[in-house]
Amino acid sequence: MTSLGVAFADDALEARVSHGVDLVEEHLARVIDSDEQFITEAAAHLLNAGGKRFRPMLVLVCAEFGDPTHPDVVPAGTAVELTHLATLYHDDVMDEADIRRGAESANSRWDNSLAILVGDYLFAHASEVVSTLGPEAVGVQARTFARLVKGQIRETIGPRDGEDPLAHYLSVVADKTGSLIATSAQFGATMGRAPxxxxxxxxxxxxxxxxxxxxxxxxxxxxxxxxxxxxxxxxxxxxxxxxxxxxxxxxxxxxxxxxxxxxxxxxxxxxxxxxxxxxxxxxxxxxxxxxxxxxxxxxxxxxxxxxxxxxxxxxxxxxxxxxxxxxxx
CATH class of the missing domain: 1.10.600.10 (Farnesyl Diphosphate Synthase)
Structure with missing residues (x-):
């Protein structure tokens, strides 16, 4: 088991994916950098708290079914991680969380309004990165964002009268979690030009x-x-x-x-x-x-x-x- 949370039986593959994740990390740092010091600090708060970078890792592994060296692959990994980070800022506000990844949550360190705005800032930069990947990728990102929001709304309001709570919950999980991981795999394969x-x-x-x-x-x-x-x-x-x-x-x-x-x-x-x-x-x-x-x-x-x-x-x-x-x- 590697630090990426996946057991790689092939050393060469592991080295390529690890290097790709490092490139995503560097790209993330550049993207969130702002001439306003506070914005950079707040946007980097959860980024620097760690995480396995599972979604960028999945992008990189799925790109292996095509050309993993294509220049669109790393930006795709950056986009999905920015989107994921943005959801964490918003989730902590919804959940009134105090801790995230072992660190003080952004809403606890500052306040709910700033945490929401930082999440919006990250979503905006994710969209900017995706815009460099072509109109099809923009459409995928937009549909994924819609599912993320729909899942959160449906979780908040709960099942409708007569709706099966289990079916409701499974559909919420598919929207809130499954959608972005599906997009990670799709972006990796697509940006690698797989069939x-x-x-x-x-x-x-x-x-x-x-x-x-x-x-x-x-x-x-x-x-x-x-x-x-x-x-x-x-x-x-x-x-x-x-x-x-x-x-x-x-x-x-x-x-x-x-x-x-x-x-x-x-x-x-x-x-x-x-x-x-x-x-x-x-x-x-x-x-x-x-x-x-x-x-x-x-x-x-x-x-x-x-x-x-x-x-x-x-x-x-x-x-x-x-x-x-x-x-x-």
């Missing part, structure tokens, strides 16, 4: 693997004894966020689950109640059901790889699918 059928397969792969990783985070928020998911276990319960295991429990009609369903009906503010809820969820069959949902997404993503040429890049993408099983074991 159209390869671009289509990689785009669907990205969407499915993005959904699977988000759902696996839902499970880790309950199952982990430490901060394996990047946050304190039970965070979603404290915030009243209805994630996959919780929704599956709430569908139960078993009288034995009535007390747990009641406990999960809203934010849990008491630490003792959080511990009770975590213990009950960890022992509940819904956890295995949730793992099965994640496994089904990972299996569907892995099946798409059969459509691709047998190369070290395909092996690396298969390793991403395998990582999901490792996370949840």
């Amino acid at each position: 159209d059928d390869v671009v289509a397969a990689l785009t669907e792969f990205g969407e499915r693997i993005g959904v699977a990783f988000q759902l696996s985070d839902d499970i880790l928020d309950v199952a982990s004894e430490s901060s394996d998911s990047g946050k304190t276990p039970g965070t979603d319960l404290r915030e009243g966020v209805p994630t996959l295991p919780v929704i599956l429990v709430q569908r139960s009609t078993d009288p034995a689950d009535a007390e747990l369903v009641r406990l999960l009906s809203g934010p849990i503010t008491d630490d003792v109640d959080v511990s009770r809820a975590l213990d009950a969820l960890r022992a509940h069959p819904a956890m295995d059901e949730a793992r099965a949902v994640v496994q089904a997404e990972a299996d569907a993503a892995r099946a798409l790889l059969a459509k691709l040429p047998d190369t070290p890049a395909r092996v690396a993408l298969r390793a991403i699918c395998d990582t999901l099983a490792t996370r949840l074991s």
Whole structure:
């Protein structure tokens, strides 16, 4: 497992991708630089807090199915990471978060208005970078942005009357997380000038693997004894966020689950109640059901790889699918 979070069986591929990520880092720093010192500082706040750069990495791996040295590949990686960073600034405002990537969130360090404006600044620069990649890329970026916003709106308002909460949640995850990872794969393949059928397969792969990783985070928020998911276990319960295991429990009609369903009906503010809820969820069959949902997404993503040429890049993408099983074991 490398610092990029992917097991590369091929040293040459790993070296190329690592070098590409370094070039993306340099491009990111140049793009967010401003003649206004505060803007540069605020825009670099989360950038400098770290992250695995999974989306740029995926751009670079998917470009391997064409020409990974094409000059459009690195800007594409920069654009998706700028878009991702922008969503983090906005998400922290929506979630009233204090910590992001182990550092003080921008809204906590400054205020909500500035965090929103910095997110807008990053979105604008992402669009500027994408504009250099051609009109088709601009269209993809616009549709991705629309899905990101739609997912956030639908999460905020919740399911409509009569709408299945699980179906609603899965569609929100697809929009909020799957869409940008799908675009990362699509941009990599497209900017590398891969064949159209390869671009289509990689785009669907990205969407499915993005959904699977988000759902696996839902499970880790309950199952982990430490901060394996990047946050304190039970965070979603404290915030009243209805994630996959919780929704599956709430569908139960078993009288034995009535007390747990009641406990999960809203934010849990008491630490003792959080511990009770975590213990009950960890022992509940819904956890295995949730793992099965994640496994089904990972299996569907892995099946798409059969459509691709047998190369070290395909092996690396298969390793991403395998990582999901490792996370949840």
